[in-house]
Structure formats: structure tokens, C-alpha cells
Amino acid sequence: MGDAGFFKGTSAAQDSRFSDKEQRLRKTLKFPPEFDLKVDMKRVNLQVMRPWIAKKVGELVGFDDEVVIEYAMGLLEDSSQPVWTTSSLFAISHSSDS
DSSP states (O other), X not given: OTTTTSOOSOOXXXXXXXXXXXXXXXXXXXXXXXXXXXXXXXXXOHHHHHHHXXXXXXXXXXXXXXXXXXXXXXHHHOOSOHHHHHHHHHHHHHTTTO
8 A cells, every 4th residue: 555656567658569550560661762752841732732642542442532532631731740641641552452
């Protein structure tokens, strides 16, 4: 009872069972060399890219899936995590290959 104010054991960060699954996935994927290039997303016109994304989603999924298209556009518009964007889109686009 005297140890009520002291937490024993390990934290979630120290326990390997609670590792970052996305980081582990990114390590297993092989990215093309073009992914190493940095892009200033402020200079990219995303409305020009939308038709290409819709066409590519249609090719990969087999039909125009608005949810996937909006998800891809949302990832590109979110400037807070640019590194995650490319790996997320790459994982989505290559998930149908396996």
C-alpha cells in the first residue's frame, strides 16, 4: 500500500509491443529514388492534380472511389506531415500489387 504513488514497470514507449506500426511498415517498403526529392507544396496546384489522382484511383481500385480520392487529396493538402503523405499514398497504391 505504501507504493500507491509510484508506478512500477515500463512505459508504452519502452515496451516493444507498442511500437510504431507505421514506422515499421515504412522500413519494409522500398521507395523509388524520386521520393527523396523535396517538394514545396505551396507551389503545387492541387486542383490540377485532382483529375490525375481520380484516374489513377480508378485504375488501381477498378472504379472511381470518392472516399479514396478525398483521402489522397486530404493527405496532400495537410502540410503538417509531408513525410507521412508519400509513404501513406505509396502504401495505398501498392497494396493491390500483393
